[in-house]
Structure formats: structure tokens, C-alpha cells
Amino acid sequence: xxxxxxxxxxxxxxxxxxxxxxxxxxxxxxxxxxxxxxxxxxxxxxxxxxxxxxxxxxxxxxxxxxxxxxxxxxxxxxxxxxxxxxxxxxxxxxxxxxxxxxxxxxxxxxxxxxxxxxxxxxxxxxxxxxxxxxxxxxxxxxxxxxxxxxxxxxxxxxxxxxxxxxxxxxxxxxxxxxxxxxxxxxxxxxxxxxxxxxxxxxxxxxxxxxxxxxxxxxxxxxxxxxxxxxxxxxxxxxxxxxxxxxxxxxxxxxxxxxxxxxxxxxxxxxxxxxxxxxxxxxxxxxxxxxxxxxxxxxxxxxxxxxxxxxxxxxxxxxxxxxxxxxxxxxxxxxxxxxxxxxxxxxxxxxxxxxxxxxxxxxxxxxxxxxxxxxxxxxxxxxxxxxxxxxxxxxxxxxxxxxxxxxxxxxxxxxxxxxxxxxxxxxxxxxxxxxxxxxxxxxxxxxxxxxxxxxxxxxxxxxxxxxxxxxxxxxxxxxxxxxxxxxxxxxxxxxxxxxxxxxxxxxx
Ligand code: ATP
Numbered sequence: 001x002x003x004x005x006x007x008x009x010x011x012x013x014x015x016x017x018x019x020x021x022x023x024x025x026x027x028x029x030x031x032x033x034x035x036x037x038x039x040x041x042x043x044x045x046x047x048x049x050x051x052x053x054x055x056x057x058x059x060x061x062x063x064x065x066x067x068x069x070x071x072x073x074x075x076x077x078x079x080x081x082x083x084x085x086x087x088x089x090x091x092x093x094x095x096x097x098x099x100x101x102x103x104x105x106x107x108x109x110x111x112x113x114x115x116x117x118x119x120x121x122x123x124x125x126x127x128x129x130x131x132x133x134x135x136x137x138x139x140x141x142x143x144x145x146x147x148x149x150x151x152x153x154x155x156x157x158x159x160x161x162x163x164x165x166x167x168x169x170x171x172x173x174x175x176x177x178x179x180x181x182x183x184x185x186x187x188x189x190x191x192x193x194x195x196x197x198x199x200x201x202x203x204x205x206x207x208x209x210x211x212x213x214x215x216x217x218x219x220x221x222x223x224x225x226x227x228x229x230x231x232x233x234x235x236x237x238x239x240x241x242x243x244x245x246x247x248x249x250x251x252x253x254x255x256x257x258x259x260x261x262x263x264x265x266x267x268x269x270x271x272x273x274x275x276x277x278x279x280x281x282x283x284x285x286x287x288x289x290x291x292x293x294x295x296x297x298x299x300x301x302x303x304x305x306x307x308x309x310x311x312x313x314x315x316x317x318x319x320x321x322x323x324x325x326x327x328x329x330x331x332x333x334x335x336x337x338x339x340x341x342x343x344x345x346x347x348x349x350x351x352x353x354x355x356x357x358x359x360x361x362x363x364x365x366x367x368x369x370x371x372x373x374x375x376x377x378x379x380x381x382x383x384x385x386x387x388x389x390x391x392x393x394x395x396x397x398x399x400x401x402x403x404x405x406x407x408x409x410x411x412x413x414x415x416x417x418x419x420x421x422x423x424x425x426x427x428x429x430x431x432x433x434x435x436x437x438x439x440x441x442x443x444x445x446x447x448x449x450x451x452x453x454x455x456x457x458x459x460x461x462x463x464x465x466x467x468x469x470x471x472x473x474x475x476x477x478x479x480x481x482x483x484x485x486x487x488x489x490x491x492x493x494x495x496x497x498x499x500x501x502x503x504x505x506x507x
Contacts, residue, residue: 004327004328004329005327005328007327007386007389008258008326008327008328008386010389010391011327011385011386011389012258014389014401014459015041015385018040018456018459018460019038019039019040019041019460020037020038020040020041020044020385020460021035021036021037021038021041021258021259022035022036022037022038023035023036024036032255032263033252033255033256033261033262033263034262034263034264035258035259035262035378039411040411040412040460040461041381041411043411043412043441044381044384044385044405044409044410044411044461045266045377045381047408047409047410047411048377048380048381048384048409049245049268049377051293051296051297051408051409052245052268052293052375052377053065053243053245053268055293055296056241056243056268056270057243060241062236062237062239062240062241063240063241063242063243063270063272064230064234064236064240064241064242064243065242065243065244066222066223066226066230066242066243066244067244067245067246068219068222068223068225068226068244068246069222070215070216070246070247070249071203071213071215071216072213072214072216072221072222072225073213074212074213074214075350075351076221076225076347077198077214077217077221078350079343079346079347079349079350079351080221080224080343080346081314081315081346082198082214082217083196083198085314086196086197086198086217087194087195087196087197088101088103088194088195088197088253089101089102089103089162089167089170089192089193089194089195090102090192090193090194090195090253091105091170091171091174091189091190091191091192091193092189092190093181093183093184093186093188093189093190094186094188094189094190095181095184095186095188096181096183096184096186098181098183098184099253099254100181100253100254101253101254102167102170102171102174102192103158103162103170104254105174105179106154106158106170106173106174106177106179107158109154109177109179110151110154110155110158113147113150113151113154114151116147117138117144117147117148117151120141120143120144120147121134121137121138121144124137124141154173154177155310157169157173158170158173159310159311161173162311163311165194167191167192167193167194168191168192170192171189171191171192174189174192175187175189195251195253196251197217197250197251197252197253198214198215198217198249198250198251199214199215199249199250199251199263200212200213200214200215201213201214201215215249216246216247216248216249217248217249217250218248218267218269218374219244219245219246219247219248219267219269220269220271220343220372220374221343222244222246223242223244223269223271224271224343224344224347224370225347226242227242227271227273227344227355228355230242231273231357237360238273238274238275238357238359238368239272239273239274239275239278239282240272240273241270241271241272241273242270242271242273243268243269243270244268244269244270245266245267245268245269245377246266246267247264247265247266247267248264248265248266248267249263249264249265250263250265251263257328258382259378259379259381259382260326260328260331260378260379260382262378265376265377265378266376266377266378267374267375267376267377268374268375268376268377268380269372269373269374269375270372270373270374271339271370271371271372272286272370272371272372272373273357273368273369273370274368274369274370274371275359275362275366275368275369276341276366276367276368276369277369278369279317279318279338279340279369279370279371280318280338282371283318283336283338283371286336286371286373287306287320287336290322290334290336290373290375291304291306291322294322294324294333294334297384297406297409298406299383299384299387302325303324303325303383303387304322304323304324304325305322305323305325305330306320306321306322306323307320307321307322307323307330307332308320309321313337314342315337315339315340315342315343316337316338316339316340316342317338317340318337318338319335319336319337319338320335320336321333321334321335321336322334322335322336322375324379324383326382326383326386327386331379332379333375333376333379333380333383334373334374334375334376335372335373335374335375336371336372336373336374337371337372337374338369338370338371338372339369339370339371339372340369340370341367341368341369341370343370344367344368344370345367348367355367384405384409385403388403388404388405388461389401389402389403390402390403390404394486400455400458400459401458401459402458402459402461402483402484403458403459403460403461404461404483404484405461405463407463407503407504408504408505410460410461410462410463411441411460411461411462412441412442412443412457412460412461412462413440413441413442413462413463413464413500413504414436414440414441414442414443414462414463414464414465414466414496414500415442415443415444415445415453415457415462415464415465415466416429416432416433416436416442416443416444416445416466416468417429417444417445417446417450417453417465417466417467417468418446418467418468418469419450419467419468419469419470420446421446421447423470423473424473425446425468425469425470425472425473426446428468428472428473429444429446429468430444432466432468432478432493432496435497436496436497436500439497439501440497440500440504443457443462450467453465454481454486457483458483461483462483463482463483463484463500463503464480464481464482464483464499464500464503465480465481465483466478466479466480466481466496467479467480467481471490472493476492476493476494477490477491477492477493478490478491478493478496479491480496480499
């Protein structure tokens, strides 16, 4: 664990040093859990967005896009349940003055028990070798069963307390489990209180309660309130989806994990409208589709896993997370939720407007059911960045930090580097760059030794460097250097774009 924390710190430092992510308002010492994306960060982020948009909108004839405003009528958030229920239980440690989410403290305790179960299984696997039957071991070994029973009892009590909004019992549970504050080590806790995560502000110049509005805590509601606008104007037939990328805001209680938990972040959400009764097959379909999307970035499958929810949100009848193995452990990166007709039906009730779809095949009207796929853009950025970051010791003993990004996501696709700053090489390099920059994001640099320039491109993940030297002037060939292998080839200038294009198609 300590090692991973170290790695996490290195990734954060690298992201800052190379212009990917800066703390917000850094000259004023930053603003808690708010970050700015720098010159390379914005490129990487845009490339991830494009990959998502293409996969969802361009490749699906029955999914269209939307860009709804961040501000919405305040009743939207009454109807969605956010005014009454979008809160987290928080608890403070009186000694360290640190604030925690009460449910997360208990869940972390539960995952420690799970780790113990895993250790038992690993030990047994090592002992029994080939003949090890994991399934059998997990369902019969007395110590594993004991751990499981304990974990399940805790889960049951926690989720029942949350459902009943029994904050006193949550506190009692933390005491019963003797959970201590990781900072002070003490068990001196305050009461558990509910804290609504929505930011509010006022619309217009008159300051009274009636014009209090919220910064949206999710993009989904913009899709629901436009459901009929899009369906009618686009003549969409069920099943169909509406996709949206946009900012969301949550006043998170615990926000100390870099891009993982921010107060201002971006979501990429898609709501898929289906016939009531067919939602489970679509739920399974989207679970698989979304996992494929993640794997399409070339990240190994072992870095992902599904986590099916035990405690369902008030609107859901099934829900799963896709979790990614971040340097801070396996954590949620995307949620796939079967939201029933909760949102549309609720908007129908609050607005008095019909939210029905008329199904011509069935000759009947109904409020559609919804499968939602909701992924955090910033968490995906963090996943891609942490997966790509590598420190290597080269044959000559020197070290390099490299971002082994899939080329189609790399901020810069090709760096154009004249070997020296004279003899007509910069002019030739500019000419080559002009031929490439319409299609690819390019970077031009003539200062510094070529070795240092290569290192800087490695550090931002540029898959190709093109070097222009004296021979280029004679025979129109350049050196192309590949980031991961550092292999160099001499190729004709006219081949450069073809080679790069081919590589970029590979994910
Ligand atoms: P968590 O349990 O981690 O708070 P959540 O279940 O509340 O997340 P959802 O409401 O399902 O999250 O939001 C969908 C996605 O939006 C999440 O999978 C995550 O990738 C992203 N997301 C949610 N909250 C944040 C945040 N504070 N910072 C960055 N991304 C976030």
C-alpha cells in the first residue's frame, strides 16, 4: 500500500510538472478538490471525450447527443429526489478534527475483512497448488465462513441503518466495530449528521428563498426533462438513448484524492429508454458494452472488475459499478443503473406534463424505463494516466519517465524536431510539420539536445518523434522514433503520415 501511495504522489507531481493538471487558483494556495487541466491535460481529456462520444453516439444509430444547461428549474431537484435525499452521512473525529463519511468508514472496515478472506485464499492456493478448488474453499473453509458472516452482518446493519436514516445506529456501529480515526487514532467521534451535497446559488438580482437554484449534481436530469423534445424532434423509437457530456458539482465531504473526488467534475452519461419489462436485458447489455469500451483503451482486463450494488439507490432496481484498480485501490469509475421509470414518472407528477411514449408497435402508451451509464471523465483521465505512467531504467543506466498512452489518446501525436537550429534544418522541419498539422496534433521544438527533447516527449506520451537532419535535405528521409521501444527508423518524408495514421487506428 505504501508503495502505491508513493506512486500516486509521483503521478500527481508528474501531471503538474508536465502541464496536465494544476491545482485550481494555485497562487492563492489552491481550492479544495478543484483542479485545472493544463495544455496537455486538456488534449488528453478531449481525446477521451471523443472516444466516448464516438462509441456512444456515432456508432449507435439510436443514440443522439444533448448539451443541456447547468442551471435548471429548482423543482427538477425536488422531483429527482436530490433536495431530500442527496446527502451523505458525515462524522467528525473530535481529536484530529477530520471529517469522514460515516458509511465509508464502515465500508473500509468491511473491505479489510474481504482482504483477509483473499489472503486466506492466496495462502491455500499456494499450499495446494494445481489441485486448489477456490470455489469450494470459499464456501467451506471455517475461517473464511466466519469472516464472511461477520462482513455480511455489518453490511446488513449499515445498509438497513442508511435506509431507515437511523444516524444514531450508524454511530453505534462505528463504536461497536471500534473504528479509529486514521489520523489521530482515537475513537472520539461526534454524532453522525446528514449533509446535502448540492451547491446552491441565487438566480437574478432579487435575493429571496424562491429563486434559490442549484448547480447540477449530475447531468442526467437535463436528459430526462428533454426526453420528449428529443424523442419527438428526432422521431426516435424505443429503444433509444440520449448522451451528454458536462460538468457536475458536488460539495463532497471528503475530497482528498486528486481527480478521484472533486467538487467540480465532468460526467459522460447516457440514458437509454426501453420498454417496461425489458430493462434487465438492456442492463446486462450495457454492462458488457461499457466494459468493452474500457478495455478498448488497451488497459488489461485485470485492472477492471464489476461490483454489484447491495444497497440500491431510491430510484434503481439493479445497479453495478465498473471499478478500476487505481493506485489508491479498486474504486468506482462508472455506474450502470437500471433507474426504472422513477425519473420520468416523478417529473410527470411534479410538472403536470405527460412523459409518455406512444409505442406504435404495441399500440399503447407508457412511461419508458431507463438504463443509465454514468462515467466520470476525470476518473477516467486518472485511470488512463496512472496506467500509462512508467519509470524505466535504460541500458545505459539512465532513467526515463514515460507515459505509455494509447496513441489515439496521446495529447501530441508527433513531435517535429530539427537536429540543430541551423543549416536550413528548421525550415525543412517547418515544411514537414505544415504537411502534418492539419491531421495530427503536432509539436515543434528546436532548442536543447535531441536526447533531452526525446525525454520530454516521452514524459507527455508522444508516440512519435520525427527528426530532421542533414541527410533529410539530400534525400528527403527523416528518422522516426517510437516512444515505447525507442526504436528509430529512417523513412521517406512522404511515408510519415501513413505510418502515424496506421498506428493511431490501433487502440
Ligand atoms: P462515489 O460513490 O464514488 O461518490 P457515486 O456513486 O456518487 O460515486 P454516481 O452518482 O454514480 O457516483 O456518478 C457517476 C460517476 O461520476 C462515478 O462513477 C464517478 O466516475 C463520477 N463521479 C462522481 N462523483 C465524483 C466526484 N466527486 N469527482 C469525480 N468524479 C465523480
